[in-house]
Amino acid sequence: MEEIAQTLKKYDEEYIRQNFTDAASINAFALSFYKDAADIYDAVTRVRNLERNPHGFDLHDAPILGLLVKVWKLLKEVLKYYEQDNAEIISVLERPLIEASVVATYLMQNDNSVVEDYRKCSYKDRLRILRDLESGSPFLESKAGKRLLTSVREKMLNERLTTEDFDQQKENHWKVQGKSFYKIFALVEHADLYACTYGMMSESIHGSWNESMDYCLSRNTDGTYSTFPFFQPADVRFVSPTLRFASKPFKLWLARIEADDPNLMRALDWIDRVNTAIFRKFDETYDG
Template sequence: MDEIRQITEKYDATYVEQIAKSQEDLNWFALAFYKDVAKIYDCLTRIKNVERNPTGFSLDDAPILGLLVRVWKLLKEVIRYYEEDNAEIISILERPLIEASVVASYLMASGPSVVEDYRKCSYKDRLRILHDLENGSAFYDTKAGKRLLKSVREKMDFESLTANDFDVQKRNRWRIQGKSFYEIFSEVEHADLYAATYGMMSESIHGSWNESMDWCLSRNDDGTFSAFPFSHPADIRYVSPTLKFTNRPFRLWLEHIDAYDENLRGVMDWIERVNVTLFKRFDAQYRE
């Protein structure tokens, strides 16, 4: 908590007044706040109830923790590219960030059997590697192939898994409980949010035509296209909607590991309050 306190204590009345000033000051305050939120998330993944977890987290909890670590790492990178004014890279990073946030929330609402299913679903292509080995693929005679095979076997041995332990996952087409990400997203968030947030980043054809038009091409007056070799400017306003997805799983995690005291509840509530205030200020400042 000392790390978190050091982050939040600067937000006194004078500091927060920046929100009400110019658009430039608002952007500066928002960037600083988002950075601090990412740091707080980092701290939260290092908190534990020592009575519940004297050392680390079991296989029932570790997959969730891994997703939360991914969230704050990606959020820090997203913010870094806002500083570099590169919206294209942000669009690439936001997709796995939202995925990790939503799946973490879903797993915590579902229980250990679903967490096990989630773990097993990650072995789809690793089982294919074992299948290719049995069919005599020459790749696994190379040094790179042997290293890859060793990694797969070590992970499966650690979890006491064999190639015969995945019948349920095969029947469900390697989806958690047979559900698409859209279905999971709809349960955790709301179906109406999907298209405008995650959906456009997750088109059925990766590297799609629409992505090329958005980021990599410029349209000429005669209807032809030319290469667009520059970075598109980034708009800091779009971090606020992203935090809508990220705050929930961290709150759920603290509850899940029995570490959600009044101080941490206050921190999570504070993040949500400031984020909502920023969203409203941006809406008032920008006219388009």
């Protein structure tokens, strides 16, 4: 695609060398690179093999595409907070980004029955809404409740699902193939990476004491704690490790939809190479 080719053209050796001088210049360069990477991911989700998919994607492909769109949308939102120098909100957004990326990869490494299982697992709370209707929930008599109920029914109708079609999901406790996300992560990536990436990011969601000590409190000399009202500054350490997870599912997607043009695949490989170089160079120059 021409837009991707134009993006890559500006990253010649001289341009990169000029911006790899110190931590500050690397941070600034990284922001521009991250934005370009997000735009490339965005562009990939718009690619279609017209012979395979003349109109859109069916229920075997659409769930994966939805996850990939979520990845680049979240990445673009992450970069807004990177520009604001606010790393704390970045960790909140990166957790679902990694989850979407890993789950998309897992789905593409398995057959369509797993994609169907993934779709059905998403109905756990929506089936509860239908049960609440039968028990006479006051909320479902309100306008908001009726809209929600209509939405659930329409989705199930579109997928030709009934409330009797979820026995396997109930048996597996509403987990895809009965696997926890940790197990899926370990299969797709490596178990050793879980704790220092997705695991610690989860603290920002769940209100962890360790997360509060890192970002929200300052420890006094007498062992007591006080309010820390400032946001944690952002640098490449808060984005590059997450970007490491992103390119793989986009490569798998292009192969899946038979649109793995060599130029597109090279662009995704390029993202991985430059991202690795940014992280390593920053680590060399950062004094802290």
